[in-house]
Amino acid sequence: MHDLKEKKIELEDIPGVGPKLADKLREMGFSDPMSIAVASPSELASILEIGEVTATKIINKTRDMLEIGFTSADKVWEQRQKIGKITTGSKALDDLLGGGVETQAITEAYGAFGSGKTQIGFQLSLNVQLPPEKGGLNGNCLFIDTEATFRPDRVLQMAKSMGLDPDKALKNIYVARAYDSDHEIFLIDKAGEMIKEKNIRLVIIDSLTSHFRADYVGRGELAPRQQKLNKLLHNLQRLADSQNVAIFVTNQVLTNPAILFGDPTMPIGGHVLAHQSTYRVYLRKSSGEKRIARMMDSPNLPPGECVFKITPDGIRDV
Ligand code: ADP
Numbered sequence: 427m428h429d430l431k432e433k434k435i436e437l438e439d440i441p442g443v444g445p446k447l448a449d450k451l452r453e454m455g456f457s458d459p460m461s462i463a464v465a466s467p468s469e470l471a472s473i474l475e476i477g478e479v480t481a482t483k484i485i486n487k488t489r490d491m492l493e494i495g496f497t498s499a500d501k502v503w504e505q506r507q508k509i510g511k512i513t514t515g516s517k518a519l520d521d522l523l524g525g526g527v528e529t530q531a532i533t534e535a536y537g538a539f540g541s542g543k544t545q546i547g548f549q550l551s552l553n554v555q556l557p558p559e560k561g562g563l564n565g566n567c568l569f570i571d572t573e574a575t576f577r578p579d580r581v582l583q584m585a586k587s588m589g590l591d592p593d594k595a596l597k598n599i600y601v602a603r604a605y606d607s608d609h610e611i612f613l614i615d616k617a618g619e620m621i622k623e624k625n626i627r628l629v630i631i632d633s634l635t636s637h638f639r640a641d642y643v644g645r646g647e648l649a650p651r652q653q654k655l656n657k658l659l660h661n662l663q664r665l666a667d668s669q670n671v672a673i674f675v676t677n678q679v680l681t682n683p684a685i686l687f688g689d690p691t692m693p694i695g696g697h698v699l700a701h702q703s704t705y706r707v708y709l710r711k712s713s714g715e716k717r718i719a720r721m722m723d724s725p726n727l728p729p730g731e732c733v734f735k736i737t738p739d740g741i742r743d744v
């Protein structure tokens with residue numbers, strides 16, 4: 427993590443990057459100098475079709491211009507002090523997550539259809555608007571909907587039960603529909619600008635993986651799919667760190683018993699997501715309104731399980 431004192435510098439200002447390379451960089455999703463500063467020389471070299479020595483020079487120049495490099499531990503500590511947490515609506519689920527959904531991190535919820543991934547997203551899009559003493563961040567939400575399952579009427583129902591001004595609550599959620607994986611990548615690139623302008627503290631991508639599954643089918647497509655997802659997750663982590671926002675992504679898994687090989691509940695995106703997401707929570711149905719959440723992977727939290735429920739009012743404790 428860096429001390430992110432970002433100066434206003436254009437890609438063209440970086441020595442060695444002319445207008446032509448700048449265009450190419452933007453095309454590949456490197457929209458600002460910070461994205462160059464944290465890129466690897468080999469990544470940059472292959473994208474720009476230049477040598478690694480030249481790529482390293484460009485990266486170092488960018489770091490100089492942005493005045494980033496080694497950061498003293500107290501600065502890292504200072505940055506971590508700024509981490510905010512958003513309540514899920516269930517104390518049990520918050521505890522499982524170490525206090526709620528965190529900024530500067532990616533939280534991934536994966537599970538079968540109907541396990542509650544989208545409902546948690548809806549609840550978070552409202553809870554982020556609450557003041558800190560009520561478990562929010564006084565911020566707004568950016569909701570990227572890839573499955574056409576965003577339901578304002580359902581969000582409204584939850585907002586009313588919280589006593590929020592329904593009009594205001596809906597206005598504070600910026601929704602974009604992503605039509606395919608490229609469009610999804612484009613929208614996530616755009617998110618950077620939106621975050622500053624609209625006081626966004628939470629970015630939801632529901633789901634992160636469905637378009638990738640649809641657009642990259644067959645064995646030969648597996649590597650390109652993972653590469654794209656990997657890069658996207660890098661960008662998301664960068665966004666989470668540099669803008670101090672929470673990222674909540676969902677990932678649908680199959681529970682089709684007809685699948686004979688491998689673990690049918692293996693999340694799409696497989697190990698790529700496993701490495702990148704800071705927190706991974708596996709959701710499954712229990713009886714009635716009840717859902718079980720299990721913490722699968724976290725850098726600082728113990729594995730564990732909890733039960734919560736999905737009520738007409740929203741996500742609640744059992
Ligand atoms: P997914 O994991 O596929 O995104 P959802 O988050 O959409 O699943 O969860 C759907 C479930 O949420 C439904 O099966 C239902 O149990 C519950 N649910 C949805 N809307 C309501 C509501 N208005 N009142 C109570 N429960 C609801």
Ligand code: MG
Nearest residue numbers: 543544575632
């Ligand atoms: Mg869903």
